[in-house]
Amino acid sequence: GAGVSQSPSNKVTEKGKDVELRCDPISGHTALYWYRQSLGQGLEFLIYFQGNSAPDKSGLPSDRFSAERTGGSVSTLTIQRTQQEDSAVYLCASSPSGTRVFFGPGTRLTVL
């Protein structure tokens, strides 16, 4: 079956521009997560959505970052006014009932 998919796989943008990263979770998975992987910070939790509960946004690094999940499925992570320190690989993951978490291939974001 299909795994977690993310698009685009690579994104290059200029400082100050807004970007949107998309995640398609595995069908039927109730939980969806965003993580960021960067050289200096390792793998950091950003946000997760679980069913109809309010999302846990505790890992978002600033108010320039936001995410939404529509219809309990697809999610979009938006970064406004990008900065060079936002350059990283953004990983999406999903899980059924909170046991095993499946990760997507990631979107590599480069901010020039």
Add this chain to the structure above:
Amino acid sequence: AQSVTQPDIHITVSEGASLELRCNYSYGATPYLFWYVQSPGQGLQLLLKYFSGDTLVQGIKGFEAEFKRSQSSFNLRKPSVHWSDAAEYFCAVGSLIQGAQKLVFGQGTRLTINP
């Protein structure tokens, strides 16, 4: 707060040699523990997990890990490594909140295999 420490940033072993990657965690209750592997340019793949029960867990690709509560450790082992095992390995501790598994990762250990 939960935390995970992987003391070894980089390990080099010869093909066919045994391997042990260290992981120590900090968590107030019985933890959910995971090992993931990331090959170059690839996403994270789950090797194995521990939730409860037998403290020695078997995973894919011939890996195993042992949960030792007294040492707050969850070390990953493989008796004989293959060149294809060269990758980055991440230990993680999870907390189950309303059905979602929130993971905290260690900094990772990069494994190099000598022929």
